[in-house]
Amino acid sequence: MLQKLMAPLGKLKEPLAKAMAPLGKLTGGNPLIPGIVAFVALAVIVPPLLAGYWIFLVTAGLLTTITAMGLAIIVGWVGEVNLAGAGLLGASVYVTGYFYRVGDSRLNGWPFIPAALTGILFAAFLSGMVAIPTARFSGIYVMVLTLGLQITLERTLFSFPWIIGGFGRNVIVNRPKFLGVSFDSDLRFFYLCLAAAVAAGLFVNALRNSRHGRAMNLIRTDKRAAAAVGISPWRYKILAFAIGGGLIGVAGAFTAPLYRSPPAIVQFIAFQSLFLLAIPVVAGTRTLLGIASVALSFALIPQALESHHLSPFLLGGIGLIAGTIVGPGGLGGNLLDILQKQKEVAILSAVGLAVDVEAEVDLTVAPTPARVETDNGGGPSVAADGDEIVLRDRPPRLKA
């Protein structure tokens, strides 16, 4: 039924792939590069043309992007669900805000960078700690464990007015100033957050292509396979949670001065964790551009459609459902599949393999995603001229 409903979308894949192919040629085989350049260029050029309110919203969207990148490492790379995203974000917001703001305690008044580092490390520490039981548990247990952390934070840290600076007290958290440059205006603070988001993206991209990123990915694929080549799944789950928590902490550190006063705890409750989780689920975790697009959409759409009273939580709920329907690759993963398929067609054609890209997906046939027909008794698949290979629309998973 679902396949029938999705069939018209499938027909769009081919023309879209053809339309995207020239971009690949321009960029040495990476057609996403123009998209990334365009994205950053738009992010630099457009905000000065916007009203202050929208600059503020886009800034919030960038910080949501950093949060979603942190969650993507946990959800997408090591395959665990983290329902404490909002709690970790709030923890960093309030810890950073507590040390950074000027006023009500002799522990206040730190420079922004040490205060932010404290908030980031606190979030990373909490997230890493919650991953320790993953040596024995996985899946639903980790989900419940992270929910436990979320609720615990709500009932402890978020309940202390002297830390969060809330509950009717008139507390001011100034925008930061570095090396004599003030980021007090919305536009300057936007550029600061843009720089943080780009730096976070570069960090995540470099990590993904490192041995550590590959190790995390192999753990998600198969823990036993990872262990068989020398990777400790437990160690890498803790590392993924800590790095993911640290990135969420970065978002929190920059969120602390965003509102110029401590934000309300309602922004960091369990519902908000679901909303944040929806971003990597919808976008998929294979492309940072996809994550940024969905995060910004989630930040801006409810405001753009304010007159329709569209709840961000509703958007998150729809997003989780949509992400499930789209599949584990998410929207970004599906786009990458289209682009990758074009590349594969070229490669397979170059080695003399005829490619049938119109082949239907048959998810009931497990073990042979693509069949190379050779005249050598089913031997090596690097075949001679005239051999035929069938590419499926999506690589089917093997049955357990």
Next chain:
Amino acid sequence: MAANGQTSVLTTGDWTEGELAALETVEGFLPEQVREGTVLRATDIYKRFGGVQALKGASIEVPAHSFVGLIGPNGSGKSTLFDVLNGFTTPDQGTVEAFGQDVTRKQAWDRAKLGMSRTFQANHIDLDLTVLDNLLAGAYLNVRGGVVASVFGFPKVRADQARANEVARAVARLMDLEPLLEVRAGSLNFGAQRRIEIGRSLMSRPRLLLLDEPSAGMDAAEASHLLMLVKRLQTDLGLAVLLIEHFVRMVLDNCGSVTAIAAGQVIASGSPEVVAASEAVQIAYLGVPADA
């Protein structure tokens, strides 16, 4: 000549010039292989799962630079024994020694550091990743650097990654995957996926390869091609290989020694001829002696 008097399908053939160059690259990457003695010894292994006694005093040895087969009917305990050897399962009793060390209580990833690598019955590769990325995942132990060094691309990390890339291409060449390096594993056939998994194991710099039914799901012709490849690599790289294989004839024809297991116990061990002639083996497979 095979045990049944027929010519073996597994013969170490000649490598092409390009394959020889690749072989040299891989050989230079692998640690020095053990040339004599025993690389793996499991002694008197017992393992119970609830009411099932999966292993009852099973023992097995893998000599250096050897190709050892492990056969047995379904449910005989082969995979459990593999899990014990590999470190996925801790035995209730008995010891496992690898490369002269007692590794009975060591985790699988610690055994990999000693040079023990393993493949699985079903594919355990990432179908969304390219062949190259799947191979590189196996090089984890051989690229230095913590998170900071890796992210900022310190020189030693870059050098190790470049070396791993070079070796991955060589492995791909040997595994008949070279033109497909940029193709996703999920777009390739089952045989290619099995070769990716074996290639990934080679990337972990093994001295001992444990192959759990590498040809499962293949027809006899595909299986013989894959085993021929494994045999050539084992011979020319000097690896020790322990192989579980359901094509018993191929094991008997081509392994240097064979261990047969049934109901959690070793019922025969020795040369293929001895194991093939064992009445206990014939009964385990046929229910009666072959000459009955």
